[in-house]
Amino acid sequence: MAMIWAGIDAGKTHHHCVAIDERGERLLSRRVANDEPELLADVSALGETVTWGIDLADGAGALAITLLLNNDQPVHYISGRAIHRASESYRGEGKTDAKDAAVIADQVRIRRDLHPLRPSDETVTDLKILTGRRTDLVADRTRTVNRLRAQLTDIFPGLERALDLTNTGPLMLLTGYQTPAAIRRIGVKRLEAWLRNRRVLRPDRIAETAVETAGRQHTKLPGEKLTAQLVHTLAAEVMALNHQIADVDKAIEARFREHQDFEVITSMPGLGVILGAEFLAATGGDMSFFGTADRLAGFGGVAPVPRDSGKISGNLRRPRRYNRRLQRVFYISALFSIRHCEDSRRFYERKRAEGKRHTQAVLALARRRVNVLWALLRDGRPYEAVPPTAQTA
Numbered sequence: 001m002a003m004i005w006a007g008i009d010a011g012k013t014h015h016h017c018v019a020i021d022e023r024g025e026r027l028l029s030r031r032v033a034n035d036e037p038e039l040l041a042d043v044s045a046l047g048e049t050v051t052w053g054i055d056l057a058d059g060a061g062a063l064a065i066t067l068l069l070n071n072d073q074p075v076h077y078i079s080g081r082a083i084h085r086a087s088e089s090y091r092g093e094g095k096t097d098a099k100d101a102a103v104i105a106d107q108v109r110i111r112r113d114l115h116p117l118r119p120s121d122e123t124v125t126d127l128k129i130l131t132g133r134r135t136d137l138v139a140d141r142t143r144t145v146n147r148l149r150a151q152l153t154d155i156f157p158g159l160e161r162a163l164d165l166t167n168t169g170p171l172m173l174l175t176g177y178q179t180p181a182a183i184r185r186i187g188v189k190r191l192e193a194w195l196r197n198r199r200v201l202r203p204d205r206i207a208e209t210a211v212e213t214a215g216r217q218h219t220k221l222p223g224e225k226l227t228a229q230l231v232h233t234l235a236a237e238v239m240a241l242n243h244q245i246a247d248v249d250k251a252i253e254a255r256f257r258e259h260q261d262f263e264v265i266t267s268m269p270g271l272g273v274i275l276g277a278e279f280l281a282a283t284g285g286d287m288s289f290f291g292t293a294d295r296l297a298g299f300g301g302v303a304p305v306p307r308d309s310g311k312i313s314g315n316l317r318r319p320r321r322y323n324r325r326l327q328r329v330f331y332i333s334a335l336f337s338i339r340h341c342e343d344s345r346r347f348y349e350r351k352r353a354e355g356k357r358h359t360q361a362v363l364a365l366a367r368r369r370v371n372v373l374w375a376l377l378r379d380g381r382p383y384e385a386v387p388p389t390a391q392t393a
Contacts, residue, residue, distance in 0.1 A: 002021070002046070002048050002049070003021070003022050003048075003049050003051075004019055004020070004021065004027065004043065004046050004049065004050045004051070005019070005020050005021075005050070005051050005052075005053070005105045005106070005108050005109040006018070006019040006020075006028075006043050006050055006051070006052050006053070006105055007019075007020075007052075007053045007054075007100075007101040007102060007103065007104030007105030007106070007107075007108060008052065008053065008054040008055070008061070008064060008101060008104065009055060009097045009098075009100040009101040009104060010034075010054055010055055010056040010060050010061035010064065011034065011060060011097070012034065012060045013033070013034055014031055014032065014033055014034060015031070015032050015033075015034060015061075015064060016029070016030070016031050016032075016097035016098055016100070016101045017029070017030055017031075017032060017043065017101055018098060018101035018102040018104075018105050019043050019046055019050075019105065020102065020105045020106060020109065022109070024106055024109065026102065027046050028042065028043060028046060029098050029101070029102075030042075031097070034060060034063060034064070035063070036063070036067060050073060050074075051074050051076070051108055051109075052068055052073055052074065052075045052076065052108070053075070053076045053077075053078055053104040053105060053107065053108035053114070054075060054076075054077060054078075054104065054117075055077075055078055055079070055080050055083055055100070055104060056077075057077045057117060058128075065117055066119075069117065069118070069119050074116060075116065075117045076108050076114040076115060076116055076117065077114065077115045077116075077117055078104055078107055078108070078111075078114055079321075081321070082107070083100055083103055083104060083107070086103050086107055087099065087100070087103050090103060090106075115289075118284075118286070118289070120284065121259075121284070121285055121286075123255060123256075123258055123259045123280075123285075124259070124280050124281065124284055124285045126255050127252065127255055127256060127259075127277045127278075127280050127281045128281040130248055130251055130252045130255065130277070131252065131274075131277055131278050131281045132281075133248055134245060134248045134249070134252065134274070137241055137244050137245050137248060138245065140241055141238060141241040141242070141245065144234055144237050144238050144241065145165055145166060145238055147234055148165055148174075148231065148234040148235060148238060149165060151227055151230050151231050151234060152165075152174070152178070152231050154221065154223070154227050155178070155179060155221050155223075155224045155227045155228065155231075156178065156179060156180055156213075156214075156217065158180075158213040158214075158216055158217055159180075159183075159210060159213050159214070162209050162210075162213045163206075163209070163210075165235075165238070166238075168200065168201075168239065168242065169195065169200040169201055169202065169203070169206045170206065171235045171238055171239050171242075172195060172198050172200050172235075172239070173191075173195065173200075173206060173210060174231055174232065174235035175232055175235045175236055175239070176194065176232075177191070177210070178227075178228035178231040178232060179220075179224055179228050180213075180214040180215075180217040180218065181214075181220070182228075183210050183211055183213075183214040184211065184214045184215060187211065188207050188208055188211045189207075191203075191207040191210065191211065192204050192206075192207040192208075195207060249273075249274065252273065252274060252277045253273045253277075255277075256273055256276060256277045256280070259280060259285065261280070261285065261377060261380075262276070263382055264376050264377055264380065264381065264382055264383075265279060265280070265373075265377075267376070267382035267383040268333070268369070268372070268373055268376065268383045269336070269337040269340055269341035269344060269383065270332075270333035270334060270335070270336035270337030270340065270341065270344070270369075271329075271333045271373075272336075275329050275332060275333050275336075278325060278326075278328075278329050279326070279329045281325070282300075282323050282325045282326035282329065283296070283299075283326065287374065287377050287378065292374075293370055293371045293374035293375075296370055296374060297367055297370040297371075298319065298322065299322060299323055299326060300322060300323060300326040300327050300329070300330050300366075300370065301318075301319050301322030301323065301324070301326070301327035301330075302327060302330050302331070302363055302366045302367045302370060303319065303367055304316035304317060304318060304319070305317060305318075305319045330366040330369070330370065331362060331363065331366055333366070333369070334362050334363075334365045334366040334369055335362060337365070337369065338362075338365070341385075342385075343385065344365055344369070347364075347365050347368060348361050348362065348365050351364050351365070
């Protein structure tokens with residue numbers, strides 16, 4: 001039986017594929033467009049068994065991966081960082097798509113620890129798209145709020161200090177009134193009525209704060225008129241982004257509820273709908289892919305790795321290769337659990353009493369919670385503060 005290993009260096013418009021035999025000799029090297037090419041048939045004709053490797057797990061490589069998986073072809077993922085480091089052990093310093101594809105093929109041939117790619121669950125795929133969109137919107141909102149703060153500080157620094165520009169009420173105020181003179185002119189009563197008509201919460205407090213702050217500034221700054229227009233535009237943009245994020249949150253919850261592990265994941269203290277959906281998006285939802293809770297913790301960056309050499313042993317350091325999104329889920333959910341779960345709070349306080357810093361204690365808690373979450377998903381049961389006792393025979 002002839003064995004063939006094929007490596008694909010994926011790109012946005014084109015891929016480069018290299019096929020090698022068991023001796024590492026090239027049998028095929030070709031640049032193909034990122035569509036549905038005849039590459040599969042050409043490579044399969046070279047041998048009876050083909051094992052594929054690719055440097056992208058989604059995005060530009062999604063079509064090629066889906067095409068291969070639909071034809072029952074084994075596909076393994078190897079990261080760009082791993083390819084770069086492996087390339088240093090091959091002859092020549094040049095970097096080309098053909099060389100990268102050849103390195104991918106050879107690494108798939110000699111390594112046994114690469115991640116096999118599997119067909120994705122439709123619900124998990126949708127959650128990946130929705131959570132990715134939410135991340136982009138939140139980042140856009142953060143940038144827009146920062147620009148809004150900067151512009152408002154240029155003409156009315158007192159109001160920027162007094163208001164929380166992430167809330168709807170202050171944003172609504174800035175869509176109508178941006179300068180000290182305009183706010184003094186309208187007064188507390190009329191401003192309160194204006195805000196109340198727009199269904200702002202606590203309009204009296206916002207109106208009083210704004211008028212009081214305006215009373216302390218009577219100097220008109222250069223460029224105030226144009227800057228006020230920009231403040232109005234930015235405030236409206238932040239409010240629009242808030243609405244978009246709220247709509248995406250509803251879509252995430254509706255899709256997440258259709259997943260079989262929804263009740264199990266959301267029962268875990270600190271793991272709500274959004275963080276639970278991000279957990280599925282980062283892991284793919286299939287825990288058998290990791291095998292053990294230790295591997296899941298390592299993938300999520302909450303398990304320390306050894307750094308021993310010679311006579312020096314027992315040194316641990318934070319990992320460098322892990323999924324950043326999954327680590328964020330584990331870390332943020334651990335923070336939330338400290339507030340709302342007595343067991344988590346006691347564990348955190350014990351680690352702090354041992355001399356660990358805040359971040360170290362939270363990471364230690366996150367590592368412990370990975371074991372709990374793993375057991376819940378394995379057994380298919382929701383979290384209980386007191387675990388069920390094992391029944392004796």
